[in-house]
Amino acid sequence: MAKNSNFPSYMKLYDLLKSQITEGEYPVGTQIPTEEQLCKDHNVSRYALREALARLETDGLIRRRRGSGSTVVRRMPLSTFRQGVASREDLLNYAFSTRMEWENQDMIRTDGNLARLLGCDEMREWQRMTGLRLGDDDQPLALVEVYVDAERATIPEKTDFGYSPIYQWLETNHSLTPFAVSQDIRATRLTQRQAEQLKDVPDACVLEVIRRYFDDNSAIYLISRSTYRSRDFVLNHRFQLKPEG
Numbered sequence: 001m002a003k004n005s006n007f008p009s010y011m012k013l014y015d016l017l018k019s020q021i022t023e024g025e026y027p028v029g030t031q032i033p034t035e036e037q038l039c040k041d042h043n044v045s046r047y048a049l050r051e052a053l054a055r056l057e058t059d060g061l062i063r064r065r066r067g068s069g070s071t072v073v074r075r076m077p078l079s080t081f082r083q084g085v086a087s088r089e090d091l092l093n094y095a096f097s098t099r100m101e102w103e104n105q106d107m108i109r110t111d112g113n114l115a116r117l118l119g120c121d122e123m124r125e126w127q128r129m130t131g132l133r134l135g136d137d138d139q140p141l142a143l144v145e146v147y148v149d150a151e152r153a154t155i156p157e158k159t160d161f162g163y164s165p166i167y168q169w170l171e172t173n174h175s176l177t178p179f180a181v182s183q184d185i186r187a188t189r190l191t192q193r194q195a196e197q198l199k200d201v202p203d204a205c206v207l208e209v210i211r212r213y214f215d216d217n218s219a220i221y222l223i224s225r226s227t228y229r230s231r232d233f234v235l236n237h238r239f240q241l242k243p244e245g
Contacts, residue, residue, distance in 0.1 A: 009044050010051035016042070017052060021061050022075050031069045032062065060229070063201060073201055098141060102131035105157060107150060118147065118223050119184065119212055125150040126223075132197060133226065140198045147223040152176060167213050167222055176221055180214040188227075200229055 017032065026032050033041065039049050053070060056062045059077035062070045108114075108128050115122040126147040133142040146166055148155060153174040161169050170176040186208050195202040206227050213222040 010048040010055075013038075013042055013044055013048060014052035014055045017056060018059070018061065018077070021056070021072055022077075024075065026072045028072050028075060031071050034069060063204075099134045099138075099163070100131050100144065100161070101134060102129055104131075105129040105155070108147075110147075118210060118225065119182075120147075120220055120223060127154050129155065141228070143194055143197055143227040145225040147225075149221040152221050166224075170222060176215060178213040178222075179216045180218070182212045182214070184210045186210075190227075190229075194227060198227075198229060204229060 017026075020026055021032075032038070035046065035049055035053075038044070039046060042049075044052075053062065053064060056070075057064055060074055061072065061077060063073045064070045106128055108126055110118060110120055110122055110124050110126060112122055115124070127150050129146045129148075131144050132140055133144050135141045148166070148170070153170055153176060155166070155169075159169070167176075167178050171178070188206055188208050190198065190200055190202055190204045190206050192202045194200075194206075195204065206229055209224075209226045209228065211224045211226075212220050215221055
């Protein structure tokens with residue numbers, strides 16, 4: 001490895017293992033050597049090794065299980081999607097930089113469990129749309145569910161939103177203007193079905209982002225629920241603490 005002597009040992013090992021995986025020396029589905037063997041082979045500390053393995057796991061190249069070692073799950077690292085949210089324009093930019101493939105829509109009433117998860121009233125009727133958000137490389141980025149207050153608006157099937165977000169379409173077509181947005185982020189794990197859709201493995205860690213749009217009477221009329229692989233997604237918030245100028 002062509003790294004200078006001041007380069008951290010865990011980064012040297014990370015680079016080596018990463019290249020061995022991407023070049024197919026450790027094929028997908030196989031295990032890399034044990035921690036004990038890797039420490040011995042590369043003359044590194046247990047700490048350095050675990051730092052290197054953690055980075056490989058963040059890249060999506062391996063999956064570690066206590067007592068079962070580390071298994072290679074893909075050859076190429078996953079790209080990270082970074083979303084910054086500080087303004088209405090940021091929400092628009094998010095839509096412009098990704099693409100939606102809508103799959104299904106139906107009418108539902110929020111029961112107790114779903115109402116608590118979404119943060120809305122029970123037994124309220126919503127139009128639900130489900131789909132897949134794709135990055136600029138057309139790879140799956142997130143599973144998306146959108147809920148529209150059925151008493152205030154409905155969206156025809158096969159509506160072409162272009163690169164505009166749904167809240168903007170509702171504003172244009174139903175005069176529903178968002179005055180505030182709230183957001184919850186929670187950690188969960190992929191189901192078998194979700195893993196197939198996101199081209200990942202079941203039980204992988206994911207981040208679920210639930211966003212609610214409020215009108216000028218503080219009533220929720222639109223909710224989005226997006227499920228991202230945690231290693232794919234970084235959400236950045238920027239707050240203006242002092243007036244500009």
